[in-house]
Amino acid sequence: MTETEKENLLKLVIEEFIPFNKLIAIRVASYDPLVLTIDNRPDLLGNALRQMLHGGVIASLLDVIGGASLIKRYLDNNEVEDRSQVAEALSRTATIDLRIDYLRPGIGERFTATAEIIRPGKRVTVIRMSLFNEQGTLIAVGTGTYTV
Amino acid sequence: MTETEKENLLKLVIEEFIPFNKLIAIRVASYDPLVLTIDNRPDLLGNALRQMLHGGVIASLLDVIGGASLIKRYLDNNEVEDRSQVAEALSRTATIDLRIDYLRPGIGERFTATAEIIRPGKRVTVIRMSLFNEQGTLIAVGTGTYTV
Amino acid sequence: MTETEKENLLKLVIEEFIPFNKLIAIRVASYDPLVLTIDNRPDLLGNALRQMLHGGVIASLLDVIGGASLIKRYLDNNEVEDRSQVAEALSRTATIDLRIDYLRPGIGERFTATAEIIRPGKRVTVIRMSLFNEQGTLIAVGTGTYTV
Amino acid sequence: MTETEKENLLKLVIEEFIPFNKLIAIRVASYDPLVLTIDNRPDLLGNALRQMLHGGVIASLLDVIGGASLIKRYLDNNEVEDRSQVAEALSRTATIDLRIDYLRPGIGERFTATAEIIRPGKRVTVIRMSLFNEQGTLIAVGTGTYTV
Numbered sequence: 001m002t003e004t005e006k007e008n009l010l011k012l013v014i015e016e017f018i019p020f021n022k023l024i025a026i027r028v029a030s031y032d033p034l035v036l037t038i039d040n041r042p043d044l045l046g047n048a049l050r051q052m053l054h055g056g057v058i059a060s061l062l063d064v065i066g067g068a069s070l071i072k073r074y075l076d077n078n079e080v081e082d083r084s085q086v087a088e089a090l091s092r093t094a095t096i097d098l099r100i101d102y103l104r105p106g107i108g109e110r111f112t113a114t115a116e117i118i119r120p121g122k123r124v125t126v127i128r129m130s131l132f133n134e135q136g137t138l139i140a141v142g143t144g145t146y147t148v
Numbered sequence: 149m150t151e152t153e154k155e156n157l158l159k160l161v162i163e164e165f166i167p168f169n170k171l172i173a174i175r176v177a178s179y180d181p182l183v184l185t186i187d188n189r190p191d192l193l194g195n196a197l198r199q200m201l202h203g204g205v206i207a208s209l210l211d212v213i214g215g216a217s218l219i220k221r222y223l224d225n226n227e228v229e230d231r232s233q234v235a236e237a238l239s240r241t242a243t244i245d246l247r248i249d250y251l252r253p254g255i256g257e258r259f260t261a262t263a264e265i266i267r268p269g270k271r272v273t274v275i276r277m278s279l280f281n282e283q284g285t286l287i288a289v290g291t292g293t294y295t296v
Numbered sequence: 297m298t299e300t301e302k303e304n305l306l307k308l309v310i311e312e313f314i315p316f317n318k319l320i321a322i323r324v325a326s327y328d329p330l331v332l333t334i335d336n337r338p339d340l341l342g343n344a345l346r347q348m349l350h351g352g353v354i355a356s357l358l359d360v361i362g363g364a365s366l367i368k369r370y371l372d373n374n375e376v377e378d379r380s381q382v383a384e385a386l387s388r389t390a391t392i393d394l395r396i397d398y399l400r401p402g403i404g405e406r407f408t409a410t411a412e413i414i415r416p417g418k419r420v421t422v423i424r425m426s427l428f429n430e431q432g433t434l435i436a437v438g439t440g441t442y443t444v
Numbered sequence: 445m446t447e448t449e450k451e452n453l454l455k456l457v458i459e460e461f462i463p464f465n466k467l468i469a470i471r472v473a474s475y476d477p478l479v480l481t482i483d484n485r486p487d488l489l490g491n492a493l494r495q496m497l498h499g500g501v502i503a504s505l506l507d508v509i510g511g512a513s514l515i516k517r518y519l520d521n522n523e524v525e526d527r528s529q530v531a532e533a534l535s536r537t538a539t540i541d542l543r544i545d546y547l548r549p550g551i552g553e554r555f556t557a558t559a560e561i562i563r564p565g566k567r568v569t570v571i572r573m574s575l576f577n578e579q580g581t582l583i584a585v586g587t588g589t590y591t592v
Contacts, residue, residue: 018202019191019192019193019194023191024204056212059246060203060205096415098207098250099245101563101587103570123420143587147417247395266397267397272589289424293541315487315490316498317498341463352464352501356498356500356504391544394543395544397540398538
């Protein structure tokens with residue numbers, strides 16, 4: 001698969017196949033390095049007066065970029081022939097635990113998530129994630145443990 | 149305030165004032181003990197084939213019951229005259245960190261969250277939460293640290 | 297193996313084979329239910345004026361009871377013939393992540409830890425632990441994720 | 445206070461005043477940037493065969509560098525006249541929660557911890573820590589939430 005094919009496949013999985021990702025409109029902004037984004041919307045707020053993104057939306061985006069990192073690693077390390085392989089790989093992936101540190105109020109128009117695999121295990125992978133607003137302010141960080 | 153007035157006020161805050169709670173339809177099912185629920189819906193799934201609730205929805209509900217526990221404690225411990233006091237109290241509340249352990253697949257029709265304050269500090273409160281499906285299966289547990 | 301033989305084997309592993317457990321004098325007080333204890337000592341304090349147990353000692357005891365729970369489960373579920381099997385099982389066990397909530401000052405003469413397996417996975421097990429002083433005051437709780 | 449006086453005061457607090465730090469021989473290797481070290485010793489092992497540092501020792505060192513970061517910040521931001529002020533500041537500091545991710549086996553001769561304040565709150569501070577061996581291998585990372 002070419003890089004573009006891999007990006008398109010990841011987009012399909014993250015943006016189309018996972019219903020809740022679609023509801024909150026998570027987007028794959030870049031494949032390598034992997035970047036996900038979410039645009040602020042009135043119905044995603046946790047505090048309407050202060051225009052702050054809901055903590056659950058932040059947790060969702062950070063969890064999703066963890067899973068997306070695992071799919072990307074799978075695509076990069078395997079000769080993928082068709083989509084069913086990816087669906088199969090995805091279905092064997094599960095979040096074991098997820099921790100979010102909310103550092104600053106979730107104020108902004110577009111939020112960007114990045115991730116780094118810090119324990120690349122065969123059975124268990126640990127990933128650290130960061131969430132920024134469009135001004136580059138670090139809003140939240142997270143750590144997730146995943147089985148693969 | 150009577151118990152019913154307090155419950156109605158909490159319902160208003162949780163179900164109406166917080167936009168994202170409304171999007172995913174979080175409900176206050178009981179005031180004392182505090183119980184929140186969420187009904188499964190096609191657009192809340194993380195895995196459509198296996199009909200599993202998205203991990204971000206689980207994290208959201210657990211975060212929200214943490215905050216709701218703080219509002220309930222505020223209502224129970226203070227003579228609240230009007231809603232603006234509660235809005236004021238709420239705006240001083242923030243999640244510092246949140247940890248979720250995903251124990252079993254989020255399969256079910258209705259999910260129920262309960263919470264217990266395990267560190268009732270003046271400045272920092274730690275709360276443990278649990279999420280069950282309608283058959284009483286424990287799906288996830290969480291711990292949140294909140295400032296008040 | 298009889299219950300007593302299993303208890304003696306667990307004692308040997310926890311109290312004798314693991315050097316740091318010996319340094320801080322962790323004891324197996326009961327096999328079923330599993331209970332570990334540690335006695336307060338001047339050199340285990342984090343705050344000598346206030347006679348508080350060091351947070352690292354609390355973390356250590358909670359981590360150890362997580363590992364001990366896994367060994368106990370192994371002993372209960374397998375026909376163990378000799379010690380080398382247990383050593384082998386132990387060497388495949390590792391803590392992936394550990395989270396401690398410090399709820400109250402670690403004041404007391406004897407600290408008691410208990411544990412509960414909340415996600416009994418084949419590859420990944422999640423365990424919740426609690427630490428009490430001799431008056432039954434809950435001092436700290438923890439959650440650990442382990443590979444097995 | 446000069447930089448050297450501040451470093452000496454921090455050394456005194458971390459290396460001498462806290463009994464358990466003394467037992468496991470935690471050292472302040474550098475004040476700015478703040479670096480703590482611990483030398484491997486037979487009685488600090490969790491697995492004698494594989495010569496691995498005990499997970500509780502790792503958790504201890506990471507917790508201690510979190511607290512040390514708070515003392516350093518206090519020394520840097522206040523005109524400290526005498527030691528009793530620092531003791532007073534220290535006694536108001538407490539770990540709320542601590543999370544450790546064990547990334548690789550704790551193999552090495554000298555372990556080095558560094559820390560970064562990621563949420564510099566007035567009431568609650570969140571700190572991320574890292575632990576390396578003498579070859580620069582990242583062994584563990586942690587996140588702690590502290591009241592000040």
